[in-house]
Amino acid sequence: MPTEAAELVFDEATKVYPGRAGAAVDRLSLAVPAGEICVLVGPSGGGKTTALKLVNRLIPLTSGDIRIDGTSILRHDLTELRRSIGYVIQQVGLFPHMTVEGNIGTVPRLLGWPKRRTRERVGELLELVGLDPEQDRRRFPAELSGGQRQRVGLARALAANPALMLMDEPFGAIDPIVRTRLQDEFLRLQQELRKTVVFVTHDVDEAIKVGDRIAILREGGRLAQYDTPQRILEQPVDDFVADFVGRDRALKALALRTLGELRLAPVGNVDGLPRLGAEASLRDALALLVAERCDVLLVVGADGEPLGVVRREDLLA
Amino acid sequence: MTGRRLAGGGGPVIPNFGKPSSCLKHNGWFCTDWLHAHWGDILQPALVQHVLLTLLAVGIGFGIAFLLALLGFRFRLLNAPLGAFTDVLYMLPSIALFEILLPITGITWTTILIPLVAYTLFVLYRNTVAGLRAVPGEVLESARGMGLTRRQTFLRVELPLAVPSIMAGLRIATVSTISIATIAAFLVADGLGKPIFDALEQPDIFKTELLAGGVLVVLLALVADALLSLLQRALTPWTRVR
Amino acid sequence: MIAGSLFLDAFRFIPHHASLLLHETGGTAKLAFAALGIAVALALPLGLWLGHRHRGLLLALGVSNLGRALPSIVLIGFAIALLRLTFFWECAVALVILAIPPILTNAYFAIEGVDPDAVEAARGMGLTEAQILRRVELPLGLPLILAGLRIAAVFVIATATIAGIVGGGGLGDVIANEQTYGSAGVLGASYCVAAMALLVAAALGLLQHVTYRRMAPRA
Numbered sequence: 139m140p141t142e143a144a145e146l147v148f149d150e151a152t153k154v155y156p157g158r159a160g161a162a163v164d165r166l167s168l169a170v171p172a173g174e175i176c177v178l179v180g181p182s183g184g185g186k187t188t189a190l191k192l193v194n195r196l197i198p199l200t201s202g203d204i205r206i207d208g209t210s211i212l213r214h215d216l217t218e219l220r221r222s223i224g225y226v227i228q229q230v231g232l233f234p235h236m237t238v239e240g241n242i243g244t245v246p247r248l249l250g251w252p253k254r255r256t257r258e259r260v261g262e263l264l265e266l267v268g269l270d271p272e273q274d275r276r277r278f279p280a281e282l283s284g285g286q287r288q289r290v291g292l293a294r295a296l297a298a299n300p301a302l303m304l305m306d307e308p309f310g311a312i313d314p315i316v317r318t319r320l321q322d323e324f325l326r327l328q329q330e331l332r333k334t335v336v337f338v339t340h341d342v343d344e345a346i347k348v349g350d351r352i353a354i355l356r357e358g359g360r361l362a363q364y365d366t367p368q369r370i371l372e373q374p375v376d377d378f379v380a381d382f383v384g385r386d387r388a389l390k391a392l393a394l395r396t397l398g399e400l401r402l403a404p405v406g407n408v409d410g411l412p413r414l415g416a417e418a419s420l421r422d423a424l425a426l427l428v429a430e431r432c433d434v435l436l437v438v439g440a441d442g443e444p445l446g447v448v449r450r451e452d453l454l455a
Numbered sequence: 456m457t458g459r460r461l462a463g464g465g466g467p468v469i470p471n472f473g474k475p476s477s478c479l480k481h482n483g484w485f486c487t488d489w490l491h492a493h494w495g496d497i498l499q500p501a502l503v504q505h506v507l508l509t510l511l512a513v514g515i516g517f518g519i520a521f522l523l524a525l526l527g528f529r530f531r532l533l534n535a536p537l538g539a540f541t542d543v544l545y546m547l548p549s550i551a552l553f554e555i556l557l558p559i560t561g562i563t564w565t566t567i568l569i570p571l572v573a574y575t576l577f578v579l580y581r582n583t584v585a586g587l588r589a590v591p592g593e594v595l596e597s598a599r600g601m602g603l604t605r606r607q608t609f610l611r612v613e614l615p616l617a618v619p620s621i622m623a624g625l626r627i628a629t630v631s632t633i634s635i636a637t638i639a640a641f642l643v644a645d646g647l648g649k650p651i652f653d654a655l656e657q658p659d660i661f662k663t664e665l666l667a668g669g670v671l672v673v674l675l676a677l678v679a680d681a682l683l684s685l686l687q688r689a690l691t692p693w694t695r696v697r
Numbered sequence: 698m699i700a701g702s703l704f705l706d707a708f709r710f711i712p713h714h715a716s717l718l719l720h721e722t723g724g725t726a727k728l729a730f731a732a733l734g735i736a737v738a739l740a741l742p743l744g745l746w747l748g749h750r751h752r753g754l755l756l757a758l759g760v761s762n763l764g765r766a767l768p769s770i771v772l773i774g775f776a777i778a779l780l781r782l783t784f785f786w787e788c789a790v791a792l793v794i795l796a797i798p799p800i801l802t803n804a805y806f807a808i809e810g811v812d813p814d815a816v817e818a819a820r821g822m823g824l825t826e827a828q829i830l831r832r833v834e835l836p837l838g839l840p841l842i843l844a845g846l847r848i849a850a851v852f853v854i855a856t857a858t859i860a861g862i863v864g865g866g867g868l869g870d871v872i873a874n875e876q877t878y879g880s881a882g883v884l885g886a887s888y889c890v891a892a893m894a895l896l897v898a899a900a901l902g903l904l905q906h907v908t909y910r911r912m913a914p915r916a
Contacts, residue, residue: 194600220602231597235615235693245601278693294601304600546847546898547891548855550862554872554887558703558880630765637768638859651770655863660778669771676766 143172143334144301146193150202153188153359162188163359165202170351173332177349179339181382185359186338190304193336194223206302221245224295224303224333228310230287232279238264238290239275245298263293266330268323285316292324296331303335309344321347342383346371346390354379368394392421392453397437400453402446411436416445420453427453479663486663497650497664502671505636505646509679512568512632516575517625523576524583534584545577549635553642567639574635575628579621586620587613619694622687626680633676637668647672707884714882718868718889725867726893728785729857732792733850740797741842744804748838749830757805764798769856773863788860795856796849803845807838839908847901854894 146169153163163185170176178186191197193204195216204211211219232241239260246256261271267289279287288308295303309317325348328335339345345352346367354362354370356378363375371391374380384390398416412426413436427435427450437445478486490498523541527534552570560566590613598608640648647668654664688695711718747753769791776791777784811834819833835842861869871878871886878886 196596196600217602217604220600222602223600225597225600227593227597227600229591229593231591231593231595233594233598233612233616234591235612235691244603248602248607278696280693281696291597542902543895543898546851546894548851548858548894550855550858550869550872551887551891551894554883555891558884627765630762634766634768637770641859641862648768648770651768651774655770655774655777660774662778665771665774665778669768669775672768672771673766680762680766 142301143332144207145172146170146176146302146334146336147205147208148189148202149205151189151192151199151204152201153185153192153197154200161185161200161359163192163355166355166359166361167202168353168361168364170334170336172334174350175328175335175337175348177337177339177345177352178355179342179345179352179382180355180362181357182340183357184355186340186355187306188359189355190306190336190338193302193304194220194225221248221298222300222302224298224300226291226295226303226305226308228307230291232287232290232294234279236278237275238269238277238279238282241279241290242275242294242297244294249298259297260293263296266296266327267293269293284312285320288312288320292327296333301334303333305335305337307339308337310339310341317344324348343390346394354382389421389424392424393419395420397423397448400448402437402448403452405436405444405447408436408444408447411447413438413444415440423448424450424453482659482662484662484666489663490667493664498667498671501645501647501649501668502675505633505648505672505675508564508567508571508636508639508646509629509632509675511564512571512636513575513625513629515568516572516628516632517579519572520576520579521583524580524587527580527584528587537580538584541576541580544573547573549574549638550641553639557642562643564643564645567636567643567645571632571636571639575632578624578628578631582620582624582627583617586617586624589620590616618690619687622683622690626683626687629679629683630676633672633679637672647675703880703884706879706881707888710879710881710885711888714885718871718886721861721866721868721871721886722889722893725854725857725861725869725890728788728792728860728867729850729853732789732857733796733853735789736793736796736800736849736853737846739793740800741804744801745808745830745835748805748808748810749826749834751809753805754809757802761798761802764795764802767795769795769852770859770863773856773860777864784864784866788857788864791860792853792856796853799845799848799852801845803848804838804842807841807845808834810841811837836908840905843901843905843908847898847905850897850901851894854890854897858890 148166148168151163151166152161154161166185166189168176178189180186188197192199193206193211195211199212206214233244236244239257242260242263243256246259251259260275264271264274269286269289274282274286274290279290282290288311291308295305309320312320321344337345337348339348349367351364352367352370353364356362362382363370363379365373368391370379371383371387371394374383374387380387396416397414397418397420400420411434412430412432414423414426416437416439423435427433433450435448437448439445476486476488479489520541523537527537547570549570552573553567556566556569560569594612594616595608598612603611636646637648637651640646640652650664651668651672654661654668744757747757772791772794773788776787776794780787780790782790808830815833815837816829819829824832857867858869858872861867861871862873863869868886868890872883872890875883
C-alpha cells in the first residue's frame with residue numbers, strides 16, 4: 139500500500155443484517171479523492187458508523203465493493219488491511235496497561251519496525267498532536283485527561299503513516315471547548331499531512347467545519363447528498379437534507395466564508411466603526427453588526443492596519 | 456483420645472529426660488525451651504514441607520485452572536459447566552476427600568495434593584475468566600481495528616489486563632491452601648499440620664506446640680500474601696498511577 | 698485392586714450401619730447448624746448494616762483475610778484449650794468464628810454493591826433507611842448473601858467433622874476410629890460427610906439461583 143493518501147471508493151456498498159428489515163447501509167456509492175476529508179453525517183440509525191466499519195472490514199459487506207486505490211478491500215489480507223488504515227474511535231480504546239509510547243508504537247511494532255525508529259516516530263507524533271515528547275511518552279492512559287487521550291489515539295492511528303484514516307466520532311466524548319481546539323488542531327494537521335480521511339459525526343456543525351466533502355446518510359443507510367459543505371448548505375437536494383442541516387443553514391453558509399474573500403470598499407471615516415480581522419467569517423461579521431446595531435464595519439489586517447470597509451448588504455449578497 | 460490412622464505419629468513430644476521447665480510442667484502457651492529444642496527437628500521441617508506442599512498445590516492448581524479458564528473464555532458455552540465443576544469440587548469437605556482418595560492413592564503426597572489442588576480451582580478459574588471478560592469493549596475494538604490478530608489481542612491486551620484479577624485469585628488460593636493443608640497431616644504426617652495434630656492428640660492439649668504450629672501457619676499465610684501482593688504490583692505498573 | 702472391593706465394602710457399610718451413621722450424621726449436623734445459626738445471627742446483621750452505611754470496608758476485608766488464614770484445627774484446638782465449656786460448645790465456638798468471615802464479608806459486599814442509583818432513587822422517594830435495606834438492597838443482594846451462607850455452611854460441616862476427629866462425636870468420630878469401624882466404615886462415613894455437604898450446597902445453590910432469576914429479568 140502506498141504511504142501517502144489513497145483514494146477511497148464505495149461502489150454500491152450494502153450491509154444487511156439477517157433478520158432485520160431494511161439495510162443498514164443501502165447501496166452506498168461515493169468517491170473520496172486522495173487527501174480529502176469526507177464526513178459521513180446523519181441521524182442515528184443512518185448507517186454512518188456501519189459504513190465506516192465496512193472499510194476496515196470490522197463489519198463484513200453484504201454486497202457491493204469498497205476499493206482503496208483501485209484494489210478491492212476483499213482482495214487484501216485482513217490484518218494487513220487494518221494495519222495500513224488508521225482507526226480512531228470515540229472512546230479511544232487506549233490500552234490501559236501500556237504507556238503512551240507503548241500504545242502509539244503498537245502498529246509499528248507489529249510491522250517489525252526497529253526499536254529506534256519506533257521511538258523516534260513516537261516522539262515525532264507526540265509533538266505533532268501537541269503533547270510533550272519526553273514527559274508524556276512514559277505516562278499511562280489513566281493519568282491523561284480526555285483531550286490528551288484523544289490526542290494519543292490520533293497519534294496511535296497515524297503511527298505507521300497510513301494512507302487512509304477512519305475516524306468514528308473522535309471528538310464526541312470531549313467537552314465543547316476542548317473539542318473546538320482539537321478540531322482546529324486536526325485541521326491544521328491535515329493541512330500538513332494531507333491524508334484521506336473518512337470522518338463520522340452526528341454533529342452537522344462539525345461536519346461543515348471539518349469536511350472537504352459531506353455525505354449525508356438518511357435512515358436506512360441511503361445517501362441523501364454528497365457534496366461540498368457550501369453546496370449542501372446553499373443547494374440542499376431535498377427537505378430531509380435541508381431540515382437536517384438546519385433552518386439556519388444560510389447563516390451556516392456564511393460561516394464558511396471569510397471577510398478576506400470579499401471585495402472591500404475603500405476606507406473613509408472609520409471613527410466608531412466596529413472592526414474585525416480579515417480572517418473572521420462572514421457570520422461572525424454579521425453577528426457583530428447585529429450586536430453593535432451598525433451597518434458597516436472595518437476590516438483590519440494581521441497588524442491591525444485598516445484594509446477596507448464592509449457593509450451589511452455586502453455580507454448578505 | 457482418637458485412634459488416628461496415620462503412621463509415624465512420632466515419639467513423645469514432651470521430652471521425658473532432663474528437667475522440663477516449669478512452663479512445660481504447667482503446659483504453658485509459650486515455652487521457649489521447648490521451642491528452642493524442637494525448632495530443628497519438628498517445626499522447621501514441618502514449615503519447609505508446608506511451603507513445598509503449598510507451592511505444589513497452587514502451582515498445579517493454577518496450571519489446570521488456567522487451561523480450564525482459557526476453554527471457558529474461548530467457548531462461552533463451556534463456562535457454566537466448568538464453573539459448576541470447580542464449584543462442586545470446592546464444596547466437598549477436605550477430610551472426606553482425603554479419606555476417599557486414600558484407598559486409591561495411598562498414604563502419599565498425591566492423596567493430599569489432589570484435594571488441595573481441587574480447592575484452588577474454584578477461585579482461580581473464576582477469577583481468571585472474570586479478569587479476561589472484564590477487558591473494556593472499546594479496547595478490544597481498537598485492537599481489532601488496528602489489525603492485531605486474535606492471538607496477538609489475547610497475548611498483548613486481554614491477558615495482561617486480566618493479571619490483576621488472576622493475581623487476586625492466586626492470593627486467595629494460596630492463603631486458603633496454606634490453611635487447609637494443615638488438615639492433610641491427619642493422613643500424611645507432613646507439613647505444619649503435624650505438630651498441630653500431635654499437640655491435639657495429647658490428653659491435655661500441648662499448648663506450646665499448638666500455638667507454635669498455628670502461629671507459623673498464619674505467619675506463612677501473611678508472608679505469602681505479602682509476596683504475591685508485591686508481585687502483583689510489579690506486574691501491573693499501570694494500576695499504581697492516579 | 699483392593700480399592701475396588703473397599704469401595705463396595707464402604708457402600709455396603711452404609712445400609713448395614715444405617716442407624717449408626719444416621720445418629721452420627723445427626724451429631725455432626727447438630728453441631729454444624731447450631732454454629733451456623735449463631736454465626737448468621739451475629740454476622741449477617743452486622744454485614745448488612747455496614748454494607749448499607751458503606752462503612753467498614755477494611756474490617757470486612759480484614760476479617761475475610763484473617764478467616765482464610767486461620768486453620769480450622771487450630772481454632773478448634775484453641776477453643777478446647779482455652780474455654781471451660783462442654784466439648785460440644787467449645788467446638789461450636791470455633792465453628793462460629795470460622796463461619797463468620799464468609800457471611801460477614803459477603804453480606805457487606807452484597808449490600809454495598811447494590812446499584813447506587815437505585816438506592817438514591819429510593820431515598821429520594823422517601824423510604825426510610827430500614828425500608829431501603831429491606832426492600833431494595835436486600836432483595837438485590839440476596840444471591841451474594843446466599844453464596845456466602847453456602848460457603849460458610851460447607852466449611853462448618855467440614856470442620857464439624859474434624860472436630861469429631863479431635864474430640865469424638867459425629868461422623869468425625871467414625872473417621873478417626875478405624876480400629877472400631879474398619880476401613881469400610883471410615884470410607885462410608887466420608888461418603889456421608891461429602892453427601893451432606895453436597896446436599897446443603899445444592900439446596901442453597903438452588904435458592905441462590907432462584908433469587909437471581911427473580912431479581913434480574915434481563916431486558
